[in-house]
Amino acid sequence: xxxxxxxxxxxxxxxLSCLLxxxxxxxxxxxxxxxxxxxxxxxxxxxxxxxxxxxxAVGVIWLGWCCLRLAGTITSMAKHLKQDKSAHIKPYGNxxxxxxxxxxxxxxxxxxxxxxxxxxxxxxLQIQIQLSQRRGKNTEAIIYSIRDAVIVVDEFDRLLxxxxxxxxxxxxxxxxxxxxxxxxxxxxDKSEFVDILCHSxxxxxxxxxxxxxxLKACPEQSRRDAEPKTYDCIISCVYEGSxxxxxxxxxxxxxxxxxxxxxxxxxxxxxxxxxxxxxxVSHVSHELKTPLAxxxxxxxxxxxxxxxxxxxxxxxxxxxxxQAKRLNRLIExxxxxxxxxxxxxxxxxxxxxxxxxxxEQLQMIKSAASEKNIEIIGQKPIVFDxxxxxxxxxxxxxxxxxxxxxxxxxxxxxxxIETEVDETANLVRVSVTDTGVGIPENEIEHVFDKFYRVxxxxxxxxxxGLGLNLVKQxxxxxxxxxxxxxxxxxxxxxxxxxxxxxxxxTVQV
Amino acid sequence: MASKKxxxxxxxxxxxxxVAIKLRNNGYEVVTASxxxxxFEIACEEKPDLIVADYQMPFMSGLELVQKLRSSEATRDIPxxxxxxRSFAIEDKQKEDLGISQCLSKPFSPKELLExxxxxxxxxxxxxxxxxxxxxxxx
Numbered sequence: 001x002x003x004x005x006x007x008x009x010x011x012x013x014x015x016l017s018c019l020l021x022x023x024x025x026x027x028x029x030x031x032x033x034x035x036x037x038x039x040x041x042x043x044x045x046x047x048x049x050x051x052x053x054x055x056x057a058v059g060v061i062w063l064g065w066c067c068l069r070l071a072g073t074i075t076s077m078a079k080h081l082k083q084d085k086s087a088h089i090k091p092y093g094n095x096x097x098x099x100x101x102x103x104x105x106x107x108x109x110x111x112x113x114x115x116x117x118x119x120x121x122x123x124x125l126q127i128q129i130q131l132s133q134r135r136g137k138n139t140e141a142i143i144y145s146i147r148d149a150v151i152v153v154d155e156f157d158r159l160l161x162x163x164x165x166x167x168x169x170x171x172x173x174x175x176x177x178x179x180x181x182x183x184x185x186x187x188x189d190k191s192e193f194v195d196i197l198c199h200s201x202x203x204x205x206x207x208x209x210x211x212x213x214x215l216k217a218c219p220e221q222s223r224r225d226a227e228p229k230t231y232d233c234i235i236s237c238v239y240e241g242s243x244x245x246x247x248x249x250x251x252x253x254x255x256x257x258x259x260x261x262x263x264x265x266x267x268x269x270x271x272x273x274x275x276x277x278x279x280x281v282s283h284v285s286h287e288l289k290t291p292l293a294x295x296x297x298x299x300x301x302x303x304x305x306x307x308x309x310x311x312x313x314x315x316x317x318x319x320x321x322x323q324a325k326r327l328n329r330l331i332e333x334x335x336x337x338x339x340x341x342x343x344x345x346x347x348x349x350x351x352x353x354x355x356x357x358x359x360e361q362l363q364m365i366k367s368a369a370s371e372k373n374i375e376i377i378g379q380k381p382i383v384f385d386x387x388x389x390x391x392x393x394x395x396x397x398x399x400x401x402x403x404x405x406x407x408x409x410x411x412x413x414x415x416x417i418e419t420e421v422d423e424t425a426n427l428v429r430v431s432v433t434d435t436g437v438g439i440p441e442n443e444i445e446h447v448f449d450k451f452y453r454v455x456x457x458x459x460x461x462x463x464x465g466l467g468l469n470l471v472k473q474x475x476x477x478x479x480x481x482x483x484x485x486x487x488x489x490x491x492x493x494x495x496x497x498x499x500x501x502x503x504x505x506t507v508q509v
Numbered sequence: 510m511a512s513k514k515x516x517x518x519x520x521x522x523x524x525x526x527x528v529a530i531k532l533r534n535n536g537y538e539v540v541t542a543s544x545x546x547x548x549f550e551i552a553c554e555e556k557p558d559l560i561v562a563d564y565q566m567p568f569m570s571g572l573e574l575v576q577k578l579r580s581s582e583a584t585r586d587i588p589x590x591x592x593x594x595r596s597f598a599i600e601d602k603q604k605e606d607l608g609i610s611q612c613l614s615k616p617f618s619p620k621e622l623l624e625x626x627x628x629x630x631x632x633x634x635x636x637x638x639x640x641x642x643x644x645x646x647x648x
Contacts, residue, residue: 285595289615290615293615293616293617296618297523307530308534312530323523460568
């Protein structure tokens with residue numbers, strides 16, 4: 001290519017000079033005077049002109065060659081730069097090119113540096129993006145794993161985010177429900193929540209707290225047996241441009257609310273416990289007040305001299321005594337149950353004879369039974385019935401079962417206590433059978449629950465709902481025994497307990 | 510003047526007993542019952558001048574008893590005093606609606622109960638008296 005261009009330049013030069021010389025000689029032979037003058041002139045100056053021409057031609061050729069070389073260098077430089085972007089241009093021995101290459105090299109250096117900086121920045125940014133993505137995912141995972149229902153809505157009350165618990169509670173699909181109005185997602189029977197949410201977002205209040213009760217409708221549960229639930233609902237407004245908690249304070253009404261977060265915490269169980277406690281206190285205070293009322297009334301009568309004769313005075317005193325005992329027993333019951341429950345009870349286990357324990361308790365219950373004209377049938381003495389137990393606690397069990405039997409048996413009924421030794425199973429079984437009001441089948445499994453009172457029995461006699469729970473705790477928790485109950489409404493109930501036999505030890509009573 | 514008759518109802522036999530003694534010592538005639546249903550029957554038969562009833566009783570509570578008494582012509586006007594272990598059990602409005610003359614919280618003082626009974630019966634006598642007088646004046 002380079003040779004071609006050079007050849008072209010030389011040929012062009014020769015052709016042009018030939019044309020010039022040809023033209024001139026034509027002019028010379030035209031016979032004109034100017035032609036002759038020119039011929040003389042040429043004869044004199046021809047060699048000089050030829051020399052000049054040759055010099056000029058060589059100069060032109062050299063210049064062309066130089067230009068072509070320069071162009072070639074620049075082309076190769078460009079090729080070089082194209083191929084390897086980071087490479088420097090080598091010096092080519094040409095001053096102009098060198099200046100250019102230096103300038104290009106300098107610029108190249110600065111660009112390389114700049115690119116390196118940008119690359120570093122990009123890397124940093126990528127790391128930051130990854131980090132924030134991970135952080136976002138973590139936050140999402142945290143919100144999703146919260147057991148409380150969490151719902152986030154935007155300023156138009158459209159769903160932004162909801163966790164699984166919220167999806168379950170309000171029965172919607174959390175992935176496909178985004179950006180849908182919350183009012184459409186929530187069932188009409190839970191619209192109270194939507195109202196509160198919209199209202200608190202509009203009011204711009206920092207946080208709103210309210211207890212909401214609704215029927216929990218699980219997909220796997222039919223609405224019929226859905227139990228009512230109580231939720232503690234806290235709704236917090238999200239303010240624009242104040243993501244930090246440091247800005248907590250009396251909020252500015254002019255601040256724009258860009259959404260709201262609702263957290264619903266299930267407090268059904270707490271409510272139940274609270275209710276049970278309230279009921280318990282109410283029961284207990286009533287139970288305590290009843291004997292106290294008798295004591296107060298009878299002692300006042302004695303003080304006022306209303307008892308006219310010795311017999312009445314004695315009678316009044318015995319009532320006061322028995323009611324004081326009753327009060328004491330009640331307090332003991334309450335204390336025992338709380339001690340056993342808290343594990344603070346002191347247990348003194350010794351081999352004791354159940355027959356003797358039962359005999360003692362029968363004596364105690366007899367007066368109450370005779371008041372109601374109830375016949376108590378004791379057991380036949382059994383020789384070997386000792387159990388390894390806490391004497392006071394088992395006495396309590398027996399007296400609770402006996403007094404219950406008397407309490408819930410109408411006047412003129414019968415109460416029977418039996419002991420049975422099962423040597424193969426290594427057990428002693430005690431059962432108390434009455435001819436009382438009985439317990440309905442659907443309630444029988446709850447009779448040992450704390451505070452539980454069978455509806456029919458509740459009407460029949462007063463009680464704290466503690467006695468049978470105490471029996472169960474003492475027999476099962478303290479003595480590794482077992483309690484049992486069978487009953488028929490209107491016919492009577494049989495309450496029993498089993499204790500392991502104490503083998504080969506001396507009986508102490 | 511014939512002695513006044515008071516019906517005492519409580520499932521706690523000791524309470525019935527002590528109130529009965531206090532009232533008998535003070536010249537009242539006393540009839541007793543141990544639950545609401547029995548009390549209603551006796552009230553219809555004996556037509557007492559006043560009823561002292563426990564609030565919490567098996568089968569029929571004191572409140573239910575009062576409701577039943579108020580629904581029957583024969584017993585509509587008998588004043589009732591309720592004894593209750595729960596001071597908050599009955600609201601004032603309910604008390605007024607059912608015509609419960611007085612609520613005494615347990616533990617109660619027999620002396621105070623007697624004073625209340627005397628007050629209520631005296632006021633009723635007074636009202637009855639003035640009604641008699643106005644009737645005689647009219648005629």
